[in-house]
Amino acid sequence: MTGAALAAAAVGGCVTSRDVPLPAGEAAALRLRSVRVDAGPLRARGLAPWADQVRAAMQPELETLFAARLAPGDRQADTLVARVDSISLASWAGGGGGDRWFGGGGSDTDYMEGYALVIGANGAERARYHILLALPASSAGAWYRPDIDNRRIAGLARTFAGWAHRRVIGR
Template sequence: MLRWFRSLVAAAVTAAALPASAQDAALSPATRFSAIQVDVRPLLARGLGPYAEGVRGELQAALARSFADRVGGPGPTLVVRVTGISLNPYAGSETRFGGGNATNTDYLEGEALVVDRRGTVLLRHPQLSATKASSGGAWYDPASERRRVTYIAEHYAAWLRRGLGLE
């Protein structure tokens, strides 16, 4: 028991000695980024090729809109690494009362990295967005899947801004 307590105290002292920026879970409200990049290499490694590039384009556009007032200048780079996307089959099976279940949910998973000019990761923020599979409109419309990707990318970008403390 005493050894556990000493370990706990040592960990607390070590954490207190870290610079404030390493302890913070959010950025300064005044933070500006020099650029925003979307990394889909994890999707490309799974053989998703052109689909991964489509996800990159939608998320890059959504981040540009969401962070428009935060880009420009000599600040760090915001890199969003997409580690997974799941668009579940949807055939209009959600209930009338807003119910539904996990099989009617789309997911976009990744992490935001705030990287300085030397390549040092200053902040890492993992995030999972979940939206209704019906977000793309009528399931039989050929453009539905593209609208679903656009919608979840917008959702991810908006919540990322909040998650980084820039709202």
Template sequence: MAGLSRRGFLFAGGALAVSGTALLGGCAAPGDLRLSPEAASNLRLRSITVDVSPLVSRGLAPWAKLAKSTIEPELARLFASRLVPSDKRADRLVVRVDAITLASWAGDASGGGRWANSGGGSTDYMEGDAIVIGPDGAEKARRRILLALPSSFSGAWYLPDIDTRRVIGLSRVFARWVPDRLLGRN
């Protein structure tokens, strides 16, 4: 009887990590700082900034630019009723994107053949933080966001611009998670 192959070991570890993330997705991440329900309902923002410098430092400047140009207007739309740019007493929202990971191919994960799911994952990820900073510069809230989407979410693998579509899709959904995570709905 052959031992567990390296690929099998890595796949099993990845499956365990993904299932653990799915099971614990609603739990607070280490370092999370939540707004109180009252503070969340009264949240007013002077500005919204998207920080993609971690992506740029990893040599992902084109993806960083695309993510920022997608997330900023989406956040402005989502927080429109809370934006008060002229109020110096209002908080600032900083959304930092730390990582974008695209699966090596876009399609379903079945893989077919004798060993289903043995061909690697087909999930795209975006990871970062939503941070509320008070007028005094103190951090009032920090929520970690780890978004996982099927690589096929943004279209068929054979489209010439599929990687661009995937980054845009991740960015839009990531932005939609920010109010849910900050305002206590998730």
């Protein structure tokens, strides 16, 4: 991926060839039986503590963002799955050596990548939205705080949930 394409994808605002959107008009009428976080790919990579943190931060955010769409008793409603495939935290925050694509600090950028998946009542995937986002490592606060990595992961997870909502619903 070129630097410009990566920069566009980093904010989650581009449509990629990995997307399989809902048919036109169906997003407006989408009803969800549930929303859930799948951090299994992180766990499979030996990142169980990060997987738990992602789930803990993202699940309530998804429930809030999709509250108007939730119909828990509707057996015909879809399920939204926010699957996190990878996460990368910069080794330090602040004073990067400059990066021509991200405007000064590619070395202090955190990333999260995955998909927002709409799963039908029959268990088949109905839609898929690729999400790749980047946040400055410094966005979670001072680097010397004892909980800084947890705060960075939580910030990525909440931002991912926001992009899942934008991508699936369209606003």
